[in-house]
C-alpha cells in the first residue's frame with residue numbers, strides 16, 4: 001500500500017486532513033504516528049517557506065511523499081499579526097493563552113473593525129518530483145469578543161462567521177472542511193496532485 005505523510009503534530013489539523021484527504025489507494029500517516037520525530041524549526045518568513053521546510057524535513061527522513069500545512073490567522077486591526085507566528089503568539093503553542101492574548105490586543109476595537117482571515121498553505125513534496133506542489137486557501141471572518149464552542153482547535157472559538165451566526169468552533173468538522181482555508185487548500189490539492197506525482 002502506498003503511503004503519504006502529513007507533516008504535522010497538530011491533532012486538529014491531522015483530524016481535518018484524515019476526514020477529507022483519504023483514498024483506497026494510499027494510507028495517510030501524520031507525525032502523531034511518530035512521536036519521536038524531532039521538533040522542526042519553522043524559520044521561514046512566509047507560510048510557503050515554513051510549509052516547505054516541514055515538508056522537506058519529513059520527506060527526507062522517510063523518503064515518502066509528504067504534505068505540510070503552514071497556516072495562521074491574519075487580523076486586519078493588528079496589521080496581519082499573528083500571521084506565521086500564530087502557534088507561538090502568546091509563547092509556547094497554547095491555544096487558550098493565544099486566544100486570551102488576541103482578545104486583549106483587540107480590546108476596545110469595534111466589531112466592524114475586527115475583520116480577519118485564516119490562511120493555509122500546503123506544500124506537497126515527493127522524492128521523485130523535482131518541484132513541489134503548492135496551494136493556498138483563505139477564509140474571512142470576524143474576531144468575536146468571547147470564545148464560543150468546543151469543536152475545532154486554535155483560534156476557532158474566536159473566529160466568528162457572520163453568515164452562520166456561529167464561530168468556527170460551533171460547526172461540525174465536515175462543515176468546517178467545506179468552507180475553511182484548509183478545506184479549500186485541500187480541494188485545490190485534490191484537483192492537481194494525481195497529475196503531478198511520480199510514484200516511482
Ligand SMILES: O=P(O)(O)OP(=O)(O)OP(=O)(O)OC[C@H]1O[C@@H](n2cnc3c(O)ncnc32)[C@H](O)[C@@H]1O
Pocket residue numbers: 007008009010013042069070071072073086087098118152153154155156180182
Ligand atoms: O506545524 P504543525 O506541526 O503542523 O502544527 P502547528 O500547530 O504548529 O501549525 P502551524 O505552525 O501551521 O501554526 C498554525 C497555528 O495557526 C492557528 N490555526 C491554523 N489553522 C487553524 C484553524 O483551522 N483553526 C484555528 N486555528 C488555526 C493555530 O493556532 C495553529 O497552531
Ligand SMILES: [Mg+2]
Pocket residue numbers: 042087
Ligand atoms: Mg508549527
